[in-house]
Amino acid sequence: MPELPEVETLRQDLEAEVLRARLRRVEVLQTRMTRGQGAGEIKRRLEGATISSIGRRGKYLLVRTDREMTLLLHRGMSGNVLLRAPVDEPEPHLHLLLHLDDGRQLRVVDPRGFGEMRALSPSEIEARLAALGPEPFGAQFSAAYLQDRLRGRRAPIKLLLMDQRIVAGLGNIYTDECLWLAGVHPARAAGSLASADLMLLHQAIRCSLQEAIEHRGTTFDGAMTDLHGQPGDYRPKVFVAQRNHHGAFPCARCGASLERLRLSNRGSTFCPACQRAAEE
DNA sequence: CGCGAGACCTGATAGC
DNA sequence: TGCTATCAGGTCTCGC
Numbered sequence: 001m002p003e004l005p006e007v008e009t010l011r012q013d014l015e016a017e018v019l020r021a022r023l024r025r026v027e028v029l030q031t032r033m034t035r036g037q038g039a040g041e042i043k044r045r046l047e048g049a050t051i052s053s054i055g056r057r058g059k060y061l062l063v064r065t066d067r068e069m070t071l072l073l074h075r076g077m078s079g080n081v082l083l084r085a086p087v088d089e090p091e092p093h094l095h096l097l098l099h100l101d102d103g104r105q106l107r108v109v110d111p112r113g114f115g116e117m118r119a120l121s122p123s124e125i126e127a128r129l130a131a132l133g134p135e136p137f138g139a140q141f142s143a144a145y146l147q148d149r150l151r152g153r154r155a156p157i158k159l160l161l162m163d164q165r166i167v168a169g170l171g172n173i174y175t176d177e178c179l180w181l182a183g184v185h186p187a188r189a190a191g192s193l194a195s196a197d198l199m200l201l202h203q204a205i206r207c208s209l210q211e212a213i214e215h216r217g218t219t220f221d222g223a224m225t226d227l228h229g230q231p232g233d234y235r236p237k238v239f240v241a242q243r244n245h246h247g248a249f250p251c252a253r254c255g256a257s258l259e260r261l262r263l264s265n266r267g268s269t270f271c272p273a274c275q276r277a278a279e280e
Numbered sequence: 281c282g283c284g285a286g287a288c289c290t291g292a293t294a295g296c
Numbered sequence: 297t298g299c300t301a302t303c304a305g306g307t308c309t310c311g312c
Contacts, residue, residue: 074306075306078304078306111290112288112306153282154283155283220305221292266305
């Protein structure tokens with residue numbers, strides 16, 4: 001579920017709530033998402049440390065401490081980080097429990113367990129994130145950069161926008177939204193896009209992500225929440241009809257029926273009238 | 281190297 | 297009601 005806006009919302013919440021909190025006790029309840037890192041090592045690396053800053057890189061969340069040790073979190077498809085009181089009922093699929101000095105608890109919860117959760121040194125973090133492409137809001141990410149990276153590529157544009165090595169942070173929902181905004185068919189060969197298309201796409205990426213962040217992300221079914229368990233209220237325009245109704249899903253721009261297709265096992269929604277497969 | 285299919289999991293929902 | 301099939305916002309790995 002979570003893409004850049006949902007991770008950024010969490011980052012902002014953590015920054016507001018737990019900066020300078022000390023990790024009094026660390027409980028690792030599951031190691032499914034630790035890529036082999038043992039519970040004891042995570043505990044040793046983090047217990048007693050104080051949270052010094054909260055960062056984000058693409059869809060990765062970085063909880064840094066005063067100890068040159070960072071908790072790396074990825075929300076995968078179903079991951080949440082929740083701030084709770086000890087009296088609050090423990091959630092199913094709890095992976096990590098951080099007891100803060102003031103009694104509050106940070107809980108990492110992930111039913112499907114596709115996320116990631118490790119305590120890493122700065123150099124380990126750097127190695128882990130080395131392959132990520134530029135941040136969508138960074139100076140390096142321009143229409144010209146996109147054109148350069150997509151030149152000669154025959155894969156569908158949608159798949160390359162979701163490739164974190166090209167740009168970090170887009171997933172299935174926001175790529176569909178951006179392609180709809182830019183009027184580009186998701187299956188078009190990436191290298192065939194005209195520079196006018198790429199300028200529209202570049203702008204759409206920044207606009208939709210920015211707007212989504214301002215609305216604290218997208219929550220379709222109540223699963224994706226902020227630090228306090230609250231849903232975001234951003235609604236991608238291309239999905240509004242589809243996620244809210246049954247039967248016909250009209251395009252919000254032209255009224256044509258939206259269609260679905262599968263690209264590399266991911267569902268894609270698009271408007272066959274607004275998003276043409278190729279230039280005439 | 282580029283590309284696409286499958287695997288990894290649990291839970292919600294649609295259809296019978 | 298209860299069973300089964302399908303799908304879900306991500307990433308990795310493996311063949312071709």
